[in-house]
Amino acid sequence: MKLLYVAGPYTKPDPIINIHGAILVGMDLYERSLFVPHIPHLTMLMHLVTPRPIDYWYDLDAQMLTRCDAFVRLPGESVGADDEEGLARSAGIEMIAFMELPEYTQSLWTQRDARARVWL
Numbered sequence: 001m002k003l004l005y006v007a008g009p010y011t012k013p014d015p016i017i018n019i020h021g022a023i024l025v026g027m028d029l030y031e032r033s034l035f036v037p038h039i040p041h042l043t044m045l046m047h048l049v050t051p052r053p054i055d056y057w058y059d060l061d062a063q064m065l066t067r068c069d070a071f072v073r074l075p076g077e078s079v080g081a082d083d084e085e086g087l088a089r090s091a092g093i094e095m096i097a098f099m100e101l102p103e104y105t106q107s108l109w110t111q112r113d114a115r116a117r118v119w120l
Contacts, residue, residue: 004035007081008074021112070094
């Protein structure tokens with residue numbers, strides 16, 4: 001399976017909601033045997049243990065991105081994900097449109113706010 005970089009909003013509307021949604025999307029794609037996900041949102045866990053400036057994490061994410069076979073951009077406002085998309089395009093990485101993902105997979109991201117209200 002191809003290694004897929006799952007880019008998307010981190011801070012807006014909320015980091016926990018976005019991390020939760022990105023994990024659900026990535027794991028659903030893996031369980032469908034479509035992609036092995038790389039979810040850069042998970043650097044938050046590394047930051048909890050070894051805090052670093054934000055540029056440190058952007059660099060680490062860029063290093064991983066250049067090793068991925070494909071890229072998907074989850075909807076929502078994000079300067080970081082926009083930059084990652086630009087890097088992926090300039091590196092010639094295969095672009096997967098969000099709307100090309102299975103409908104259920106899309107719903108895991110688009111309905112994340114409603115689900116979060118239940119568990120927050």
